[in-house]
Amino acid sequence: MGANIVIDVQGLSCPQPVLQVSKELKKLATGIVEVLADSEIACENIARMATHAGWKVEVTQQNKDTFKILIQK
Amino acid sequence: MGVCVACFVRDISGALGFHRANVVQYIRPEIVGFVIGSFLAAIACREFRPRCGSAPLVRFFLGMLSVMGALVFLGCPWRAYLRLSGGDLNAIWGILGLAAGIAIGIIFLRMGFSLGRNWPGPKALGWTMPVLMLILLALVIVAPQFGLMDGKPAGPIFFSTNGPGSQHAPIFLSLGIGILIGGLAQRSRFCTVGAIRDLILLRDAHLFYGILALVIAAFLTNLSLGCFNPSFANQPIAHTNALWNFGGMLLAGLAFTLAGGCPGRQLFLAGEGDGDAGVFILGMLVGAGISHNYSLASSPTGPGIYGPTIVVIGIVLCVLIGLTFRDPRQSN
Numbered sequence: 001m002g003a004n005i006v007i008d009v010q011g012l013s014c015p016q017p018v019l020q021v022s023k024e025l026k027k028l029a030t031g032i033v034e035v036l037a038d039s040e041i042a043c044e045n046i047a048r049m050a051t052h053a054g055w056k057v058e059v060t061q062q063n064k065d066t067f068k069i070l071i072q073k
Numbered sequence: 074m075g076v077c078v079a080c081f082v083r084d085i086s087g088a089l090g091f092h093r094a095n096v097v098q099y100i101r102p103e104i105v106g107f108v109i110g111s112f113l114a115a116i117a118c119r120e121f122r123p124r125c126g127s128a129p130l131v132r133f134f135l136g137m138l139s140v141m142g143a144l145v146f147l148g149c150p151w152r153a154y155l156r157l158s159g160g161d162l163n164a165i166w167g168i169l170g171l172a173a174g175i176a177i178g179i180i181f182l183r184m185g186f187s188l189g190r191n192w193p194g195p196k197a198l199g200w201t202m203p204v205l206m207l208i209l210l211a212l213v214i215v216a217p218q219f220g221l222m223d224g225k226p227a228g229p230i231f232f233s234t235n236g237p238g239s240q241h242a243p244i245f246l247s248l249g250i251g252i253l254i255g256g257l258a259q260r261s262r263f264c265t266v267g268a269i270r271d272l273i274l275l276r277d278a279h280l281f282y283g284i285l286a287l288v289i290a291a292f293l294t295n296l297s298l299g300c301f302n303p304s305f306a307n308q309p310i311a312h313t314n315a316l317w318n319f320g321g322m323l324l325a326g327l328a329f330t331l332a333g334g335c336p337g338r339q340l341f342l343a344g345e346g347d348g349d350a351g352v353f354i355l356g357m358l359v360g361a362g363i364s365h366n367y368s369l370a371s372s373p374t375g376p377g378i379y380g381p382t383i384v385v386i387g388i389v390l391c392v393l394i395g396l397t398f399r400d401p402r403q404s405n
Contacts (some may be wrong), residue, residue: 006345010190011124011126011127011189011191011192012187012190012400013127013182013188013191013333013349014264014267014334015182015267015270015271015275016182016187016400017203018275019182019183019274019275022275038193039120039122041262044262046362047278048277048279049275049277052277056182065122065193069082069287
């Protein structure tokens, strides 16, 4: 199943990655959101925020510098 | 004095001859240690990522403005909390100013403020700040001197013989503690500005626990050593002007928020390979020199002659930056 939206937060400094994702999640009641990030800290912050908001989060490392965060509810 | 990134960067600036306030000149090995500790932790945990290109020139100016504000208060956010835990009640104004500056920064973040994206760079980019720090370490150990000029040391490296710059732990003890703090902070993401920012912006308290731990540990240490003296007057390296304690830290808090983190965090990011954070630190180094050359920095007797002026100018510049910078490549 494909993601409803894809958000690319690569290269953004704190707290913009988590802020952008949080904004999008607030617009959705349910769905699948795919986030592309490039640092562990962005992954940690986004995962913490989304889990807190009741979403299921799965982080996979695509390559050395890219992480895919799948957020769904 | 405790550990203060703004004061220590100011001391390094003086040691390199960027200013000639002879009581605050010393290459602080703690700063070297913060970057090296973070660098080692990032390498060990595979988080070393050389990157740069997110408005470095603006970050340089934010570094300058932040240290100018911090030196009007006389301390970075770390020192604000350390001062409070020693009973310095003037720090309350500084912390309130810091929180106000962060709150203004949050308004800009909510409006879409962004300095743009950074991009991956070559490994050598990530090594630049750690190598620069090793050069500073070599300079404090070797202490090269060109002789005397008018009976005073002619540099190139200056060392205070009295005042705060003359008070320091042995080099390798300072360095070791700095490396330890750098490593732990890289792993824990410790950030005194992010702590308040995330609490207000995201209702997320996990970084704030770091501040609580800092304050409680320092308070208990002061209490057990008999160093807890609650008062406004006669506090070490502090002045009692509430307005400019507040204003100085408001400027610093706003500049730190726009740049993405407190000065300690910028050092740790620089160790992880973030060239933009390195540029911010260089901005602090230059800003600290200007602060003392242009009578912007405070002293225990009160704000410098032009300290209030630079706070107002700095806040106006930060507001302009906050209003004008947006990510040209917004996702979606």
